[in-house]
Amino acid sequence: MIVPRHYKEIPQRYRLQGNRCKACGRVFLPPRKICPCGSEDLEDYNLSWKGKILTFTIIRVPPAQFKYQKPYAVAVVELEGGGTIQCQVTDTPLEEIEIGKEVEIVFRKILSEGEAGIHCYGYKCRVV
Amino acid sequence: MAVGIIGYGAYVPRYRIKVEEIAAQWGDDPEVIKRGLLLYEKTVPAQDEDTITIAYQAAKYALVRAGIDPKEIGALYIGSESHPYAVKPSGTVVAEALGMVPDIHIADYEFACKAGSEGMFVCYSHVKSGNMKYAMAIGADTSQGAPADALEYSAAAGGSAFIFGSDEDKIIAEVLYTYSFTTDTPDFWRRDQQMYPQHGGRFTGEPAYFKHVVSAGRNIMEMAGLTAKDIQWAVFHMPNGKFPLRAGRQLGFKKEQIEPGWVVPWQGNTYSGSSPNGLTATLDSAAKPGDLILMVSFGSGAGSDAFIFKVRDRINEVRDMVPKLWDLIRGKKFYLTYGQYAKFRGKIHLNPNV
Numbered sequence: 001m002i003v004p005r006h007y008k009e010i011p012q013r014y015r016l017q018g019n020r021c022k023a024c025g026r027v028f029l030p031p032r033k034i035c036p037c038g039s040e041d042l043e044d045y046n047l048s049w050k051g052k053i054l055t056f057t058i059i060r061v062p063p064a065q066f067k068y069q070k071p072y073a074v075a076v077v078e079l080e081g082g083g084t085i086q087c088q089v090t091d092t093p094l095e096e097i098e099i100g101k102e103v104e105i106v107f108r109k110i111l112s113e114g115e116a117g118i119h120c121y122g123y124k125c126r127v128v
Numbered sequence: 129m130a131v132g133i134i135g136y137g138a139y140v141p142r143y144r145i146k147v148e149e150i151a152a153q154w155g156d157d158p159e160v161i162k163r164g165l166l167l168y169e170k171t172v173p174a175q176d177e178d179t180i181t182i183a184y185q186a187a188k189y190a191l192v193r194a195g196i197d198p199k200e201i202g203a204l205y206i207g208s209e210s211h212p213y214a215v216k217p218s219g220t221v222v223a224e225a226l227g228m229v230p231d232i233h234i235a236d237y238e239f240a241c242k243a244g245s246e247g248m249f250v251c252y253s254h255v256k257s258g259n260m261k262y263a264m265a266i267g268a269d270t271s272q273g274a275p276a277d278a279l280e281y282s283a284a285a286g287g288s289a290f291i292f293g294s295d296e297d298k299i300i301a302e303v304l305y306t307y308s309f310t311t312d313t314p315d316f317w318r319r320d321q322q323m324y325p326q327h328g329g330r331f332t333g334e335p336a337y338f339k340h341v342v343s344a345g346r347n348i349m350e351m352a353g354l355t356a357k358d359i360q361w362a363v364f365h366m367p368n369g370k371f372p373l374r375a376g377r378q379l380g381f382k383k384e385q386i387e388p389g390w391v392v393p394w395q396g397n398t399y400s401g402s403s404p405n406g407l408t409a410t411l412d413s414a415a416k417p418g419d420l421i422l423m424v425s426f427g428s429g430a431g432s433d434a435f436i437f438k439v440r441d442r443i444n445e446v447r448d449m450v451p452k453l454w455d456l457i458r459g460k461k462f463y464l465t466y467g468q469y470a471k472f473r474g475k476i477h478l479n480p481n482v
Contacts, residue, residue: 014225068471068478069175090176091142093462107184107225108176109212115480119212121180121221126142 002113006120013122016105018083020045027083049105051079051125056089056097065111073097077105077125091126102128131255132302132437134262134293135196135446137189138408138453139182140286140395143172144461145469147281153466154276161281166369170284170396171457172464173270175472177285179208180218182401183268184225186289189450190264191226194291194298198226201291202260203233205250207243207400208287209318209325210270211236222266233260240316241365242427243267244287244400249433251292252303262293269399274324275475282368284396288404288453300446301411301421301437307348309340309432316428327428333371336430341365341375344432345424349379352436356380359436360419363406365426366392372406375424388414394457405453407437412452417441 009030011017018029023039029047034040056075059066066072073089075097089097090108103125110122146169151158162168173182183206191198206218219234237243244267251263268287273279293299315336318325328336341364349355356362362381364372369392376386389406398405403425410421421437451459470476 010224014221015227088176091174091462106181107188108174108181109178110176118216119178119180121225124176 002120003118006118014107016047016049016085016123018045018047019043020082025082027081029083029085047083047085048080051077051103051105053097053099053101053103054078054084055099058094075103075125077103085123088124089126090124096127104128129256129294130296130299130302131252131292131294132299132440133290134295134298134300135190135192135194135291136288136300136408136411137186137193137450138286138288138405138456139185139189140171140398140405140453140456141173141177141182142461143174143464143472144169145172145464145466149464149466149469150280164370165281166393167281167396168393170282171286171398172469172472173285178212178270179206179210179268179287180212180221182270182285182287183218183266183289184222186268186287187222187226187264187266190289190291192450193300193446194293196262196291196293198228199231201228201232201262201264203251203254203263204228204266205235205237205247205264206266206268207237207239207245207247208267208269209238209240209243209399210272211238239431240428241367241397241399241402242425242431242433244404245423245425245433245435248290248292248404248435249306249308251290252306255292255294262291264289264291267400267404269401271397271399272318272324275470277324279325279327282392282397284398286395286398286405287401288408290404298442299440300442301415301439303435304420304438305348305352305436307344307351307434309344309347309434311340311430313340313430315430332428336428337365337367337371337426338375338378340430340432341424341426342378344434345375345379345422348434348436349422354420354436356385358420359422360385361388361410361414361421362386363389363403363410363421363423365403365424365432366390366406367397367402369393391453391457409453411439411443412447413454415439415443417443
C-alpha cells in the first residue's frame with residue numbers, strides 16, 4: 001500500500017515545495033531540517049518549473065511498474081533559482097536529450113498502483 | 129455587475145496519429161475519411177497523461193493569464209467523460225497541485241462532450257450571484273474510440289480552463305447571455321464498466337447534434353436580439369470537421385467566422401474540451417476588443433450550452449503570456465504508428481506475468 005507515502009509527499013511531488021537555507025541560500029527538494037553549512041534556519045521555498053539538464057541516464061531494464069515505458073531517460077535537472085531534482089524525461093525522443101538542454105517541469109502520472117490502486121502524480125521534465 | 133472570463137488556458141499533448149495510419153490498419157480509404165469528416169490528424173495522450181494532467185496544465189496557464197492568488201478561487205469543476213477514477217474526484221488533485229485547497233468547492237462533471245461548458249455555466253452563476261469571487265471551470269478529456277469504429281479517427285485528448293470573475297480590470301471576455309437546450313436523446317452512451325462508447329450512427333446527426341446545437345444557437349441569438357451578422361466569431365462543438373461548419377451555415381455564419389476556433393481537423397475531437405478549445409483558439413487568434421463570440425457546446429444524451437461573450441481590451445494584454453493553442457497544435461509534435469498508439473491508449477491486452 002503506497003497511499004500513506006504518496007499522501008505525505010504531495011507538497012513536494014505536486015508543487016515542488018522544498019526549502020531554502022537562510023544562511024547560505026542553498027535550495028533543497030525534498031526539504032531538509034539542517035543545511036550542510038550547519039544552519040538550521042531554513043524557510044519554505046517553491047522551486048522553479050524551468051531548468052536545464054545537468055546529467056541523465058537511459059533506463060533500458062526498468063522496474064516492473066515502468067516496463068511498458070522503456071527505454072526512457074531519467075535526468076538530474078538544475079532549476080532556475082536554485083535546487084536540483086531527479087525526474088523522468090517525458091515527451092522527448094531519446095536522441096534529443098543532451099546535457100545543458102533547457103527543460104520545463106510538467107505535472108504527470110508517475111505510476112499507477114496495479115489495476116485497481118491509486119494513480120500517483122508528480123513532476124517530470126520535457127525538453128522545450 | 130459584469131461577469132466574465134478573467135483567465136483562460138488550453139493544452140493538447142505532443143503526440144499525434146494521422147488519419148492515414150488508422151485507415152491503413154482497418155482497410156479504410158483515408159481520402160474518403162478526410163473528405164467526409166474533414167479530419168487530418170488527432171492528438172494522443174502520452175502514457176503519463178490523463179484528464180487530470182491535461183486539466184492541470186490548462187488551469188496553470190489560465191492562472192498565469194488571470195494573475196490572481198489560486199487560494200481566492202472558490203470553486204473548481206472539471207468536466208470530462210474520461211476521469212481517471214470512477215470514484216475519486218479529478219478536481220482534488222488539480223486543486224492540490226495548484227495550491228487552491230482547502231477553502232474550495234470541487235466537483236467532477238459528466239455530460240458527454242458538454243461537461244466542460246456545464247462547469248462554465250455554474251462558475252458564471254456562482255460569481256454572478258456573489259457567492260464567490262472567482263470560480264474555475266475545466267473541460268478536458270482523453271476520449272475513447274473503439275478500434276475500427278469511425279470514432280477512432282476523431283477521439284482525441286486536450287482541454288481548456290476558464291476562470292470567471294467580476295473584477296472590471298480583469299475581464300477578458302464578458303458573458304452577455306447564457307442559454308441551455310436539453311432533451312433526453314440517446315444518441316451516444318457508455319454503460320458502466322464498458323471500455324468504449326456506443327453510438328447511434330447517423331442518428332447522432334439531425335435529432336441529436338444539429339437539433340440541439342442549432343436550437344441553442346438560434347434561441348440565444350433571439351434572446352440577445354442578434355443575428356450572425358452582429359456576431360464576429362462562432363464556436364460550435366466539433367465532433368468532426370463537417371458538423372460545426374454545417375451548424376454554423378444553418379445559423380447564418382460564414383466559414384470565416386468559425387475558422388479561428390475550428391481546431392478539430394488537426395487536434396481531433398477533445399470531447400469535453402472541444403468547444404472550450406474552440407473558444408480558447410478564437411481568443412488566442414482572431415478576437416479583438418469589442419468582438420462578440422457565440423459558443424455552443426453539445427453533449428450527447430443530449431444538450432447544448434450556449435454563451436455570448438463580448439471581448440474586452442485585456443485580451444491584448446494576456447494573449448501572449450502563455451503558449452497559445454494554435455501554437456501547441458502546430459508546434460513540436462511526434463507522430464505515432466498504430467502499434468504505438470494502441471499501446472499508449474491501452475488497447476492491447478497484456479499479460480501481467482510477462
